[in-house]
Amino acid sequence: MKNKEEIIKSSNYIILNPYDFYGKWDCVFKNDNPINIEIGMGKGDFIIGMAKQNPNINYVGIEMYDSVIVRAVQKLENEDIKNLRLIRMDAKEVEKVFNKEVDTIYLNFSDPWPKKRHSKRRLTSHEFLLKYDKIFKGEKKIFQKTDNIDLFSFSIESLSTYGYMLKNVTMDLYNNMIVGNIATEYEKRFNKQGVKICRLEAYKD
Numbered sequence: 277m278k279n280k281e282e283i284i285k286s287s288n289y290i291i292l293n294p295y296d297f298y299g300k301w302d303c304v305f306k307n308d309n310p311i312n313i314e315i316g317m318g319k320g321d322f323i324i325g326m327a328k329q330n331p332n333i334n335y336v337g338i339e340m341y342d343s344v345i346v347r348a349v350q351k352l353e354n355e356d357i358k359n360l361r362l363i364r365m366d367a368k369e370v371e372k373v374f375n376k377e378v379d380t381i382y383l384n385f386s387d388p389w390p391k392k393r394h395s396k397r398r399l400t401s402h403e404f405l406l407k408y409d410k411i412f413k414g415e416k417k418i419f420q421k422t423d424n425i426d427l428f429s430f431s432i433e434s435l436s437t438y439g440y441m442l443k444n445v446t447m448d449l450y451n452n453m454i455v456g457n458i459a460t461e462y463e464k465r466f467n468k469q470g471v472k473i474c475r476l477e478a479y480k481d
């Protein structure tokens with residue numbers, strides 16, 4: 277029986293040396309299709325579903341914990357999805373991995389970091405938005421889903437004061453459903469419990 281590390285190392289989906297592909301992600305996918313990333317992808321249901329739904333878009337899922345990413349890798353064992361790769365790393369390094377190559381960033385049910393002194397760790401803080409500026413190719417697009425109203429309010433303020441235009445903002449996604457929505461693991465659980473899901477799209481030239 278393989279351990280976590282062996283499962284991760286032997287997967288064709290995992291990019292073990294992501295820094296080597298800085299500015300060269302077209303070589304990974306062997307095409308120039310847009311690259312969309314999910315930061316904090318968890319066990320992968322969203323990114324796997326998106327990659328299957330949109331074969332002409334490349335997807336990269338980022339997750340920092342072995343114990344979590346390994347679950348995504350296991351789901352992919354009998355799949356052959358050419359437009360999907362996964363990276364095990366802390367997103368605070370994201371600008372060392374992509375050089376103006378990313379089309380859209382997905383942030384799904386990100387850790388809320390409720391304490392004020394930890395606010396810089398929130399994935400929609402200005403600290404992270406500065407990093408994202410360096411990885412976007414053209415128009416900047418950030419799509420967020422969360423159950424956490426405080427994180428959602430923080431994101432609305434942080435993104436708009438940074439210059440993003442917000443569109444399609446809802447605090448009840450399941451009563452304002454978007455076409456082709458792919459649910460994440462957390463989303464499925466919250467929705468079953470009757471918890472409302474917030475969603476926004478943020479755009480900046």
Ligand SMILES: C[S@@+](CC[C@H](N)C(=O)[O-])C[C@H]1O[C@@H](n2cnc3c(N)ncnc32)[C@H](O)[C@@H]1O
Pocket residue numbers: 315316317318319338339340341344365366367368384385386387460461462463
């Ligand atoms: C609450 S879970 C949500 C998982 C998944 N997106 C979902 O909706 O089901 C947040 C995930 O983000 C990961 N994460 C948090 N901060 C991260 C960071 N700085 N870099 C990479 N992954 C991160 C955590 O390890 C965790 O798996």
